[in-house]
Amino acid sequence: MAEQKPQADVIRLTLPNQTEYLGVARLTVSGIANRMGFSYEEIEDIKLAVGEACTNAVIHAYKGKEEVGFIHIECQVFPDRLCIEVSDQGIGFASELIPEQLTPIFAGRDLDDLDEGGLGLYLIHTLMDEVVIRSEAGVAVSMTKYVRRDGVAGDDWTNSETEV
Amino acid sequence: MDLFLKTTSQDTEHRVVLGGDIDAHTGPEVKETLMSLANEPGTRRLLIDLEAVEYMDSTGIGIFIAVMKACKQKECAFEVQKLSPRVERLFRITGLYEHIAIRKGESE
Numbered sequence: 001m002a003e004q005k006p007q008a009d010v011i012r013l014t015l016p017n018q019t020e021y022l023g024v025a026r027l028t029v030s031g032i033a034n035r036m037g038f039s040y041e042e043i044e045d046i047k048l049a050v051g052e053a054c055t056n057a058v059i060h061a062y063k064g065k066e067e068v069g070f071i072h073i074e075c076q077v078f079p080d081r082l083c084i085e086v087s088d089q090g091i092g093f094a095s096e097l098i099p100e101q102l103t104p105i106f107a108g109r110d111l112d113d114l115d116e117g118g119l120g121l122y123l124i125h126t127l128m129d130e131v132v133i134r135s136e137a138g139v140a141v142s143m144t145k146y147v148r149r150d151g152v153a154g155d156d157w158t159n160s161e162t163e164v
Numbered sequence: 165m166d167l168f169l170k171t172t173s174q175d176t177e178h179r180v181v182l183g184g185d186i187d188a189h190t191g192p193e194v195k196e197t198l199m200s201l202a203n204e205p206g207t208r209r210l211l212i213d214l215e216a217v218e219y220m221d222s223t224g225i226g227i228f229i230a231v232m233k234a235c236k237q238k239e240c241a242f243e244v245q246k247l248s249p250r251v252e253r254l255f256r257i258t259g260l261y262e263h264i265a266i267r268k269g270e271s272e
Binding site for chain 1: 185187188189219221222223225226227229230232233236250254257258263
């Protein structure tokens with residue numbers, strides 16, 4: 001769990017790891033982003049990134065485990081940014097696998113060589129300003145989006161900084 | 165919002181209107197519908213209308229790749245039309261835009 005900054009409002013949501021709750025996760029985050037003053041496009045990008053992180057958790061985290069798991073979403077609302085952490089207590093993954101999954105896909109490849117999966121992490125890195133992924137007891141994806149105001153340059157999605 | 169899915173068929177041509185949310189929850193139904201149309205004997209054309217799609221994530225991209233592969237094997241034409249700005253953005257970011265056949269202009 002990320003250390004809380006005193007100036008942040010914190011909103012936590014815990015959902016069963018079932019796909020039927022993915023929409024609830026997206027709606028919650030979009031409501032928070034909306035009241036922070038993000039643009040429509042930015043809100044949709046945040047929704048998509050959170051949707052991808054939650055989908056990864058629901059699909060992969062508790063694979064082969066008997067018990068019902070949970071997906072935790074923590075939103076930290078700062079004056080200038082929204083930090084969202086999506087975490088689970090699932091099986092985790094080898095962190096050396098991550099770079100493989102971050103290749104921009106499809107360009108110059110034949111249809112037969114395209115994979116049907118593995119796009120989630122790439123999209124998260126592309127859509128958010130800062131991304132940190134930890135895999136210890138389960139997986140935690142922390143992602144940050146800055147509110148763009150005059151004089152505060154938010155970077156373009158083609159130019160996002162990533163940290164793995 | 166939930167999934168909206170409607171198929172209209174004319175001989176060997178199928179048009180599927182997709183709407184609402186396409187994610188890991190609704191994806192299996194979308195994939196099953198499109199794959200069974202693609203694999204139906206004699207299918208010559210599959211046209212997917214995306215105008216009413218409100219949310220789509222990588223689940224949708226994966227479905228389209230699978231269906232495009234199936235259509236290629238069956239020599240069936242696969243096209244999408246009426247992309248919303250959000251869907252177009254997703255197609256462009258992932259690079260699927262370069263691979264997918266997009267029908268421009270008004271439909272029949």
